[in-house]
Amino acid sequence: MIEMLFIGFLLGMRHAIESDHVAAVASLVTRSTGISESIRLGSVWGVGHTITLFIFGSVVMFLDNMIPEQIAMMLEFTVGIMLVALGFDVLRRCKNKHVHIHPHRHEDGTVHLHAHQHSYKTEHKSNEHEHIHTSKPFPLRALLVGIMHGMAGSAALIVLTMQSVHSFSMGLIYIALFGIGSIAGMAALSIAIILPLRQSHKRFNWLHQYLLAGIGSLTILLGFSMMIEISSNGLSL
Numbered sequence: 165m166i167e168m169l170f171i172g173f174l175l176g177m178r179h180a181i182e183s184d185h186v187a188a189v190a191s192l193v194t195r196s197t198g199i200s201e202s203i204r205l206g207s208v209w210g211v212g213h214t215i216t217l218f219i220f221g222s223v224v225m226f227l228d229n230m231i232p233e234q235i236a237m238m239l240e241f242t243v244g245i246m247l248v249a250l251g252f253d254v255l256r257r258c259k260n261k262h263v264h265i266h267p268h269r270h271e272d273g274t275v276h277l278h279a280h281q282h283s284y285k286t287e288h289k290s291n292e293h294e295h296i297h298t299s300k301p302f303p304l305r306a307l308l309v310g311i312m313h314g315m316a317g318s319a320a321l322i323v324l325t326m327q328s329v330h331s332f333s334m335g336l337i338y339i340a341l342f343g344i345g346s347i348a349g350m351a352a353l354s355i356a357i358i359l360p361l362r363q364s365h366k367r368f369n370w371l372h373q374y375l376l377a378g379i380g381s382l383t384i385l386l387g388f389s390m391m392i393e394i395s396s397n398g399l400s401l
Contacts, residue, residue: 172338176345187383191250205306206354212310214343220318221339236319243316247387254380
């Protein structure tokens, strides 16, 4: 049984790298400028995803009933809409703003780089900035996206859980470990996404813009393809 629970954790990590999850989190990470913030976004996505899986899974297992196929398809269709919205948001920011980096010196003598986004219509001088370091707000968008993905993926996970374990308590543990695995997997994936974005941000602004445009475009295409596929499979709206 321990082996089965460990497999649940590994499957959760693998679940995190499904195409729609990668596209959504990549779109979220484009708002980030650092590795720690990207890990935070990916982890919060995983928390939202896990919360929904746990709630849906526990209710369905307790009632010993499956989620109706039509509802599951509607949730997947909603994920497609969400991906399209996220992709257009990336393209909008890519079009309206450009990014540059300049050195900033603190009073104690330490020097580090600051990234800024400005409208293309706005002239900028590096000595005009006043930098205020404040705590980052809670990434509610990442949490909501994770919750939506958890709702859409809960039906398949419940089937897998019922096939793997045969008691309610072990089913909850299995889902919890699956969720923890998805958090770990998405945190690691967020690092893989932000590293090329960060390097291009520092050295090649034109490449950074192309990467953002690519992420936005692919996210939109994936969202539309999901909606088309689900509609062709018999979803009635």
